[in-house]
Amino acid sequence: MKQTVAPFPRQLALYCALAFASVAALAAGMIAVQGAPAAVSLLLLGALAVFGIHHGVVVPGKRLSFSPNVMVLMAAVVVFDNDRTAAGAVLVGLASGLFLPALGKRTWGWILLNGATWGCGAGAAALTYASLRGATSAALPLALLALLLPAAAFIIGNETLVVLSYVVEGGRAFKDIVVELAPQLASQLPFALLGFLLGRLYLSLGPTVMVLIIVPILIAREMFASYMRVKESHDETVGMLIHALEAKDRYTSGHSERVAEYARYIGEELNFMPARLERLRFAALMHDIGKLVVPNQLLNKPGRLTPEEFAHVRVHEKVSVQMLSHIDFLRPIAAASHSDNTKFDPDDPDHPIEPYIVMIADAYDAMTSTRAYRKALSQDVAFRELRDKAGIQFHPACVEALIVAVERRGEKHGAGFERDSEFDNAPVAGLGSAGLGDLLENEPSRTSSGS
Amino acid sequence: MTRRRRVVLVCVLGLVAGTIAHLVDSNGRADALTFLAAGLVLGELLALRLEDRGALPLSYAVLVVLASSFSLHEYLFAVLGAELVSILLRITDRSRGWRITIFGVRLAVAAATYAAYQGAWHLVGEREQVAPVLCALAAAAGAQLLVDVTASKLFRLGASFAARGRLAWLAIASSGMLMAIGYRGVNGHGRVGIWGPLLFSTPLLAAWYAFERLDSATRSYRQTIEALAMAPELGGMVPPGHAERVATLATAMGELLGLSPGDVRDLEMAALLHHLGQVTLDDPVGERGVDPAEVTAVTGAMLREIRPLVAAGEIIAGDVDDPKRRLAVQALRLASEYDDLTVRDHVPGDLAVESLRSAPSYVYDERVVVALERALRDRISAGR
Numbered sequence: 001m002k003q004t005v006a007p008f009p010r011q012l013a014l015y016c017a018l019a020f021a022s023v024a025a026l027a028a029g030m031i032a033v034q035g036a037p038a039a040v041s042l043l044l045l046g047a048l049a050v051f052g053i054h055h056g057v058v059v060p061g062k063r064l065s066f067s068p069n070v071m072v073l074m075a076a077v078v079v080f081d082n083d084r085t086a087a088g089a090v091l092v093g094l095a096s097g098l099f100l101p102a103l104g105k106r107t108w109g110w111i112l113l114n115g116a117t118w119g120c121g122a123g124a125a126a127l128t129y130a131s132l133r134g135a136t137s138a139a140l141p142l143a144l145l146a147l148l149l150p151a152a153a154f155i156i157g158n159e160t161l162v163v164l165s166y167v168v169e170g171g172r173a174f175k176d177i178v179v180e181l182a183p184q185l186a187s188q189l190p191f192a193l194l195g196f197l198l199g200r201l202y203l204s205l206g207p208t209v210m211v212l213i214i215v216p217i218l219i220a221r222e223m224f225a226s227y228m229r230v231k232e233s234h235d236e237t238v239g240m241l242i243h244a245l246e247a248k249d250r251y252t253s254g255h256s257e258r259v260a261e262y263a264r265y266i267g268e269e270l271n272f273m274p275a276r277l278e279r280l281r282f283a284a285l286m287h288d289i290g291k292l293v294v295p296n297q298l299l300n301k302p303g304r305l306t307p308e309e310f311a312h313v314r315v316h317e318k319v320s321v322q323m324l325s326h327i328d329f330l331r332p333i334a335a336a337s338h339s340d341n342t343k344f345d346p347d348d349p350d351h352p353i354e355p356y357i358v359m360i361a362d363a364y365d366a367m368t369s370t371r372a373y374r375k376a377l378s379q380d381v382a383f384r385e386l387r388d389k390a391g392i393q394f395h396p397a398c399v400e401a402l403i404v405a406v407e408r409r410g411e412k413h414g415a416g417f418e419r420d421s422e423f424d425n426a427p428v429a430g431l432g433s434a435g436l437g438d439l440l441e442n443e444p445s446r447t448s449s450g451s
Numbered sequence: 452m453t454r455r456r457r458v459v460l461v462c463v464l465g466l467v468a469g470t471i472a473h474l475v476d477s478n479g480r481a482d483a484l485t486f487l488a489a490g491l492v493l494g495e496l497l498a499l500r501l502e503d504r505g506a507l508p509l510s511y512a513v514l515v516v517l518a519s520s521f522s523l524h525e526y527l528f529a530v531l532g533a534e535l536v537s538i539l540l541r542i543t544d545r546s547r548g549w550r551i552t553i554f555g556v557r558l559a560v561a562a563a564t565y566a567a568y569q570g571a572w573h574l575v576g577e578r579e580q581v582a583p584v585l586c587a588l589a590a591a592a593g594a595q596l597l598v599d600v601t602a603s604k605l606f607r608l609g610a611s612f613a614a615r616g617r618l619a620w621l622a623i624a625s626s627g628m629l630m631a632i633g634y635r636g637v638n639g640h641g642r643v644g645i646w647g648p649l650l651f652s653t654p655l656l657a658a659w660y661a662f663e664r665l666d667s668a669t670r671s672y673r674q675t676i677e678a679l680a681m682a683p684e685l686g687g688m689v690p691p692g693h694a695e696r697v698a699t700l701a702t703a704m705g706e707l708l709g710l711s712p713g714d715v716r717d718l719e720m721a722a723l724l725h726h727l728g729q730v731t732l733d734d735p736v737g738e739r740g741v742d743p744a745e746v747t748a749v750t751g752a753m754l755r756e757i758r759p760l761v762a763a764g765e766i767i768a769g770d771v772d773d774p775k776r777r778l779a780v781q782a783l784r785l786a787s788e789y790d791d792l793t794v795r796d797h798v799p800g801d802l803a804v805e806s807l808r809s810a811p812s813y814v815y816d817e818r819v820v821v822a823l824e825r826a827l828r829d830r831i832s833a834g835r
Contacts, residue, residue, distance in 0.1 A: 140643055140644065140646040141646065144646075190653060191653070193650070194650055194651070194653050194654075197633070197643065197646075197650055197651070200641065200643070201632070201633070201641045204636070204637070204640035204641030205581050205632065205637055205640060205641045206581055208581055208582075208585065209581075209629065209632060209641075211625070212625045212626070212628050212629035212632075213625075213629055213651065213654055215621060215622065215625040216621075216622040216625055216626050216654035216655050216657070216658045217654045217657065217658075219618045219619075219621060219622040219658050219661075220622070220654065220657040220658040220660070220661040221661075222618060222661075223615075223618070223658065223661035223662050223664075223665050224661045224664070224665075226665050227661065227664045227665040227668050230665065230668040230669050230672050231668050232758075232759075233672055233758070233759035233760075234668065234671060234672040234675060236757045236758055236759060236760075237672070237675060237676065237679070237757055237759065237760065238675065239757075240753065240754075240756060240757045240760075241679060243756075244727075244730070244731050244753060247731055248730070248731055289678070289682075290685075292682040292686070292730040293682055293683075293685050293686030293687075293688075293730060294686075296731075296732075319682075319685045319686075322681065322685060323678040323679075323681055323682065323685070324678065326674055326677055326678040326681065327671060327674040327675055327678055328670065328671065328674060329667075329671055
């Protein structure tokens, strides 16, 4: 995937220059003590490192990235340790800062910082590796255990400078940044270990074998890039669908996005994994897809629908289920999404929870939005209605999850807090298919419903 | 049993069997052979999925390791054992005929791998140097490709050497070679034993994961498009199945007209979605007679708002300058009109073609009408 360079804040410039100068001084010191590393290996591994920095793989939604650069640097640690010239690994690390987009934009701070972080990591690994020479040259799997230490040293050396840069830049807490970067650190470990083995192969068999390991990594990267493109296309297409839907039914402008947002709140409260959250987002965005087949005149009819018209509109639920069932990853959710099946049933533990979530998000947005036929209810009234019907109509845990999530975010929805209402003349109490007039004082009771 | 469970089962059983083999034959290679056989089974479960339902199993990489380091009877023992276990694990997959075909293909690939490696190794004089070893390993990987592509064509197992297939093969071949070198070493150098295949399979597993994500995303996207295509049909605006039939016919015509794979893909998308705009039009409830030109214009405009569907939108709107793509526009219109005549108006197929052929020459290019006839003939001969 294409890597981009963000504008570099000036306050970091001094830090970057200092970090780079320190690591460069370390390399110079090592050369003075141990001598210069072999030029051929330095050029080859340096070129591979620069190549690697341009070909990282980012796993979408998981905050993970795999960079061949980690492997190249660890291989460099092994190769240069053979000549007792650890400076070689540090120099290869410093070369890793040469990221072409950054060079093109002349963001020197970015280049210096990256060179320093990779160089620092490589230096830490090289020194640790040298101190463990006896253990790391043992047979596998003992050597792998010993190699964990230089791998850890690499990660610590590399990430310490990264974390400090965040602290300098934004004054963020050290702990928060470490927590954010933790998955990234864990993902580097196997590639670091692989790099050590690659270094051994390089020493035994020459540089040709390096190609064999670079090829599958490049292919993995290419496939991830294709995956990202398809995913973007999917998102755009669904966006178009929502756009078309809302063009038909102007009373529910922004409804699908809001339902998807509330559904995400609930999913996050229930600790859904990213892939499940993604499925939930699609299900929520597309929950009204069947409205595409409802004639515009019915969707936009002001006032109350006749029973026949209402039945016609209700067909959209069946159509939604049919359409969503065509999509493999939505099928389990779609089958349970018809309104006949979304009413909470405590005796059905196998019922997927996602349709319950979408139903609550849908109902909450319907209550807190102004429609042509009535004004929005207040957030308190909507919360009260959800809690009143929890365990009867709505899944209780999902109701609480939504309320907790909204309150924790300090968000206000409903009367007085609407983002994009265009129905100033709507009546206060409900008319039409989802009037919800029962939720206001002194109104006869009716059942709440989504859009 | 889900694939994840099958993978865990094979890992556990492989580990147990390998440990027992190590205890029974601590100085021999039985443990390595057992672990690699388990790797073969795992490799059968994990395949790089390609376009057109094809797949290249990771087991091909393990075959290269086995062929380069074990005797013929050890190789046979591992391959036959692993493939038989794989058949049992695939018991719920597709038809029995498919499973038998796959079993046969795998045995043929295994035989070719061993023969090619041994042949090449003999040709290079069995010199324990990097270049000759790499040559022999490359020959083994190349033989796998040859047999797999031939078998895929012969038994219609999918396009194993289409665009994505070439990359998949490259990933498997390079990883197999590296794993083999890690296992056997060269002239005593670089040998890490069973750890070689284990650790050097990491990049291949990363590639597998990427292929899985891509396959899943591609399938979901395609299904979303198909679901959208269903909307006008479910709303009773067009006959059921119209979009799918037109897409199948137009795609076949596009291929016969020599359109590029990208243009054929755009044509297929256009065919699936060419009535979508109709759902946004205001029409009196229960009344027919929407202006087709308006549907075309609205759908075209709608799709041109979406980056990945711009080309499909242009085909629907007929707004293209390139002569090849003009053929795509005509293929879509002709396929749609043919389907309207035969399904909606119940006109027999040959009469429908005749009436389309007799339309004024400025309406349809002769080449497009010929492509329609050929596509229909091919469909009949394929029994569809």
